[in-house]
Amino acid sequence: MNDFTVITTICAFLLTISFIFWRPQVNEAIPASIGALLVFLSGSVTFADLGKITETIGGAAVTIIATIVMAIVLESFGFFYWAAELLTKSARGSGIRLFWLTNLFCFLMTLFVNNDGSILITTPILLLILRNMRLKNHQKIPYLLSGALVATASSAPIGVSNIVNLIALKIVHMDLYMHTAMMFVPATLGLVLLTLLLFAIFYRTLPKKLPSLASWNFMPGSHPLKQTIPQENRNRFMFNILIFVFCVRISLFVASYLHFSVAATAVIGSALLLGWRWLHLKISPLDMLRKTPWYILIFAFSMYVIIYGLNNIGLTEWLIQLLKPIISGSLLHASFIMGGLLSVLSNLFNNHPALMVGTLTLMNTGLDPLTLKIAYLASVIGSDIGSLLLPIGTLATLMWMHIVRKDGVRISWGQYIKVTSLVIPVTVIFTLLLLSYWVSWIF
Numbered sequence: 001m002n003d004f005t006v007i008t009t010i011c012a013f014l015l016t017i018s019f020i021f022w023r024p025q026v027n028e029a030i031p032a033s034i035g036a037l038l039v040f041l042s043g044s045v046t047f048a049d050l051g052k053i054t055e056t057i058g059g060a061a062v063t064i065i066a067t068i069v070m071a072i073v074l075e076s077f078g079f080f081y082w083a084a085e086l087l088t089k090s091a092r093g094s095g096i097r098l099f100w101l102t103n104l105f106c107f108l109m110t111l112f113v114n115n116d117g118s119i120l121i122t123t124p125i126l127l128l129i130l131r132n133m134r135l136k137n138h139q140k141i142p143y144l145l146s147g148a149l150v151a152t153a154s155s156a157p158i159g160v161s162n163i164v165n166l167i168a169l170k171i172v173h174m175d176l177y178m179h180t181a182m183m184f185v186p187a188t189l190g191l192v193l194l195t196l197l198l199f200a201i202f203y204r205t206l207p208k209k210l211p212s213l214a215s216w217n218f219m220p221g222s223h224p225l226k227q228t229i230p231q232e233n234r235n236r237f238m239f240n241i242l243i244f245v246f247c248v249r250i251s252l253f254v255a256s257y258l259h260f261s262v263a264a265t266a267v268i269g270s271a272l273l274l275g276w277r278w279l280h281l282k283i284s285p286l287d288m289l290r291k292t293p294w295y296i297l298i299f300a301f302s303m304y305v306i307i308y309g310l311n312n313i314g315l316t317e318w319l320i321q322l323l324k325p326i327i328s329g330s331l332l333h334a335s336f337i338m339g340g341l342l343s344v345l346s347n348l349f350n351n352h353p354a355l356m357v358g359t360l361t362l363m364n365t366g367l368d369p370l371t372l373k374i375a376y377l378a379s380v381i382g383s384d385i386g387s388l389l390l391p392i393g394t395l396a397t398l399m400w401m402h403i404v405r406k407d408g409v410r411i412s413w414g415q416y417i418k419v420t421s422l423v424i425p426v427t428v429i430f431t432l433l434l435l436s437y438w439v440s441w442i443f
Contacts, residue, residue, distance in 0.1 A: 013309075049308055060163055107151070190428075335375070340382065342387075343382040343428055374436060374439050389420050
């Protein structure tokens with residue numbers, strides 16, 4: 001590679017990341033696609049490389065799009081207002097109980113959809129609940145901030161909840177069910193610790209008594225199911241839909257175990273749910289052409305082109321020389337070194353490119369299969385949980401900051417970091433330690 005190619009590739013990467021951080025409200029696919037074009041024109045990525053990239057990210061991108069389609073269908077059924085009403089009624093006037101319920105809800109939504117989709121779903125619901133409660137700004141922050149951290153970190157237990165995790169799975173040749181078997185227990189226990197730490201920090205701020213339910217109005221206007229399903233049957237209908245979505249998620253792991261296409265399974269599940277909506281609401285599936293965020297495909301492809309360019313100019317070779325001697329010593333070393341490194345890289349450059357760089361590096365270190373797997377899983381913990389130390393660590397937290405500020409909730413970087421600096425390092429260390437012992441025990 002000549003100097004022009006190397007300099008152009010590095011500049012394209014830095015400019016892309018800087019623009020995403022500087023203008024988070026701008027569709028991230030725009031700067032990513034411009035950066036990818038510059039990398040391609042520089043010569044660090046060839047036409048043959050583009051074919052490999054398409055093969056690598058294709059299945060992951062289709063799977064994520066299919067799950068987002070399911071989230072859009074849930075919104076069509078009035079799920080968001082139904083969930084807000086259910087959460088507030090279940091809280092029974094207790095601000096403490098509402099804290100635990102909202103965090104559980106954020107965890108489940110990430111498992112059912114994905115981390116970015118969960119932020120887009122849960123944040124408006126929480127804002128709706130808190131707005132109707134007429135809580136003060138400082139009383140809203142515990143619910144909103146803890147919900148965002150839990151929703152984003154909850155993509156770690158199962159690979160299907162994050163597009164970059166799915167892409168990395170493809171690179172390391174790990175099945176979805178194997179990822180979950182090795183990761184679900186340590187990552188979930190890490191999330192429990194994270195929530196406990198958040199509760200301890202926010203306990204004094206949380207309102208102990210909430211306003212009366214009689215003053216809350218969660219169903220403005222006409223509900224989508226009003227004309228087709230009686231009020232008394234709506235709860236059962238919503239639970240049936242959730243059970244169906246849960247079964248679709250389970251089927252993804254079954255498909256992975258049977259070596260059937262995970263992407264095809266997700267598409268089939270989404271198609272069935274679209275048909276269900278057509279039957280009850282008479283809404284044609286064609287509206288998905290307009291509502292589906294197709295830019296995710298462009299963003300994932302473009303970012304991978306940029307990272308592939310960095311790989312081709314020698315970045316991963318340098319990382320291999322640096323990391324191989326220290327991560328090949330033991331599973332504990334592999335877990336802590338890769339988890340810590342990805343935490344730092346994610347907060348500097350965002351977790352999407354960080355995990356891609358880390359994964360490409362691992363594939364060329366010549367590690368034994370078990371060490372490779374635990375190093376990859378530790379990288380996921382760093383990119384999914386460790387990245388939350390700063391608001392710029394993930395696209396999900398950038399979107400969350402934009403949504404809450406647009407709704408009038410004031411939260412500064414200082415307030416964010418004051419909380420995350422206490423909970424994220426402890427959670428990452430605990431989860432990485434647990435991962436190494438868990439994998440050693442099951443294998």
